[in-house]
Amino acid sequence: MRLCHPRPDICRAAALAAAALLSCAVGSRAAGTPIPHGTLELVSENQWIAPGHTIHLGLHFQLEKGWHIYWVNPGDSGEPPRVTWQLPAGVRADEIEWPTPRRLGTSSIVDFGYEDDVMLLVPLRAGVGAAALGAGDGSVQLRGEVKVLVCREMCIPGKAQLSLTLPVKSQAPEPDAQTNGLFAAARKAMPRPAPATWRISVADARDSFSLTAKLGKHIAQASFFPLEESQIKNAAPQQFTAVPGGFRLTLQKSDQLLKPIVRLKGVLVLAGDQGYIMDVPVNHTVAARRDDGGALDFVAASPAKRDWPPLQ
Amino acid sequence: MNRSTLYRFLVILMLFAVPLLIAAAKVGDSAPEFTTTASNGKTIRLSDYRGKFVVLEWHNNGCPYVGKHYNSGNMQRLQKQWTSKGVVWLTVLSSAPGKQGYLTAGEENDYLTKEHAAPTAALLDPTGEIGHLYNVKTSPQMVVVNPQGTVIYSGAIDDKPTTDLQDVQGATNYVSLALEQAMAGEPVQTPATRPYGCSVKYKD
Numbered sequence: 001m002r003l004c005h006p007r008p009d010i011c012r013a014a015a016l017a018a019a020a021l022l023s024c025a026v027g028s029r030a031a032g033t034p035i036p037h038g039t040l041e042l043v044s045e046n047q048w049i050a051p052g053h054t055i056h057l058g059l060h061f062q063l064e065k066g067w068h069i070y071w072v073n074p075g076d077s078g079e080p081p082r083v084t085w086q087l088p089a090g091v092r093a094d095e096i097e098w099p100t101p102r103r104l105g106t107s108s109i110v111d112f113g114y115e116d117d118v119m120l121l122v123p124l125r126a127g128v129g130a131a132a133l134g135a136g137d138g139s140v141q142l143r144g145e146v147k148v149l150v151c152r153e154m155c156i157p158g159k160a161q162l163s164l165t166l167p168v169k170s171q172a173p174e175p176d177a178q179t180n181g182l183f184a185a186a187r188k189a190m191p192r193p194a195p196a197t198w199r200i201s202v203a204d205a206r207d208s209f210s211l212t213a214k215l216g217k218h219i220a221q222a223s224f225f226p227l228e229e230s231q232i233k234n235a236a237p238q239q240f241t242a243v244p245g246g247f248r249l250t251l252q253k254s255d256q257l258l259k260p261i262v263r264l265k266g267v268l269v270l271a272g273d274q275g276y277i278m279d280v281p282v283n284h285t286v287a288a289r290r291d292d293g294g295a296l297d298f299v300a301a302s303p304a305k306r307d308w309p310p311l312q
Numbered sequence: 313m314n315r316s317t318l319y320r321f322l323v324i325l326m327l328f329a330v331p332l333l334i335a336a337a338k339v340g341d342s343a344p345e346f347t348t349t350a351s352n353g354k355t356i357r358l359s360d361y362r363g364k365f366v367v368l369e370w371h372n373n374g375c376p377y378v379g380k381h382y383n384s385g386n387m388q389r390l391q392k393q394w395t396s397k398g399v400v401w402l403t404v405l406s407s408a409p410g411k412q413g414y415l416t417a418g419e420e421n422d423y424l425t426k427e428h429a430a431p432t433a434a435l436l437d438p439t440g441e442i443g444h445l446y447n448v449k450t451s452p453q454m455v456v457v458n459p460q461g462t463v464i465y466s467g468a469i470d471d472k473p474t475t476d477l478q479d480v481q482g483a484t485n486y487v488s489l490a491l492e493q494a495m496a497g498e499p500v501q502t503p504a505t506r507p508y509g510c511s512v513k514y515k516d
Contacts, residue, residue, distance in 0.1 A: 079473055108514065109449050149475065153412065258339070
């Protein structure tokens with residue numbers, strides 16, 4: 001693996017001076033760029049890109065204690081980080097994959113986001129035509145501008161210019177030992193697809209949604225994070241009721257929700273902080289269906305990949 | 313009434329009173345009455361403005377989302393545009409003392425002068441009472457009340473939830489839309505949106 005690019009000679013010389021190393025992108029790991037009350041680093045899971053293959057990049061945020069950034073649905077205030085990529089032709093970044101968020105704040109205002117250390121994942125695909133990319137010196141420069149709002153009691157908008165240079169090869173990309181740990185942790189923090197055996201239903205109950213989950217096991221606690229804004233009252237307590245083989249959550253509707261919604265999407269977090277992706281139709285005619293025996297009440301949680309996450 | 317009956321009565325009264333206190337106004341509800349002191353020293357009562365459109369603008373001078381609209385001149389432009397058409401524009405400061413955005417009357421007056429702001433009045437709400445009455449989450453959240461005293465809009469100032477000055481241009485301003493539609497006798501097409509911005513720095 002190359003240590004530095006595009007001028008390895010300069011980098012080797014600089015390696016003697018420790019401070020100068022900071023400005024050099026080292027293989028699949030660039031130095032952290034300062035953002036308000038933290039740093040942001042662009043990392044790659046793989047040592048190189050290859051035409052026809054998708055690799056993952058990571059936006060690794062490290063924040064000072066007490067400061068936070070936001071999930072794709074930020075909740076009552078704030079906004080999620082946004083990236084504008086500048087990529088060579090033939091290379092495309094997909095939408096951000098968001099780790100399971102945390103509830104921030106306990107008062108009448110509740111946000112969804114991350115504290116301390118978090119990595120957002122970005123799939124990066126090199127098209128088959130990308131073979132010509134490495135024609136020059138056999139590498140590509142991946143650049144992105146990140147706008148991020150960092151908040152504690154107050155909020156500070158930040159901007160970071162990120163850059164990472166990766167070789168282009170024809171063989172399938174190999175993982176990078178330097179970043180493996182980071183990506184393993186990031187994957188662990190991601191919500192998983194809900195198991196196919198789970199039966200999750202959502203009923204529209206006038207001022208609230210009643211979410212019933214039958215998982216075939218006893219569940220002690222659960223909470224729901226709505227993917228879309230303005231559907232539920234973020235700050236309202238989510239009333240948890242154990243039911244045989246699962247639980248029911250009562251979610252108060254948002255004041256901004258003036259029309260019925262077709263589906264409720266989000267992340268269901270069970271004890272142990274494991275998040276599960278949930279995307280189920282909302283049943284507006286519970287009473288009528290109960291008369292039919294309730295067979296249609298339960299619908300498998302089947303998140304179609306293209307539906308997740310629909311928000312940039 | 314003996315003591316225990318009185319006690320029971322009080323407990324029941326409290327059980328009812330608490331939900332009433334926290335039931336905040338939303339679109340379609342009648343706008344909750346408030347009385348407060350403005351930075352110019354005047355006592356402001358919402359009901360004094362019955363018969364007029366009233367805009368409530370939640371303010372925090374340290375919030376970058378508020379800064380976007382003041383540094384670009386957008387908020388001042390809106391204030392002038394709508395007050396010239398007879399709309400009452402009330403800027404509300406719900407930050408608690410010691411928190412970001414809290415200003416004394418004098419400080420707020422200096423701010424209004426410096427920013428060439430032109431609201432009808434700036435209301436000091438350090439207890440957060442008015443903010444909670446209207447279920448306000450962020451600055452700059454905006455509320456529009458019609459001449460009949462009904463909340464006809466509550467939410468974001470526009471459709472660009474960012475801190476970038478260049479996003480002001482080309483944004484759809486929900487406050488202006490609500491006022492234009494209501495003044496034309498039409499229903500407000502977008503009466504509620506997610507109010508973007510900084511969380512209101514309420515008293516803990």
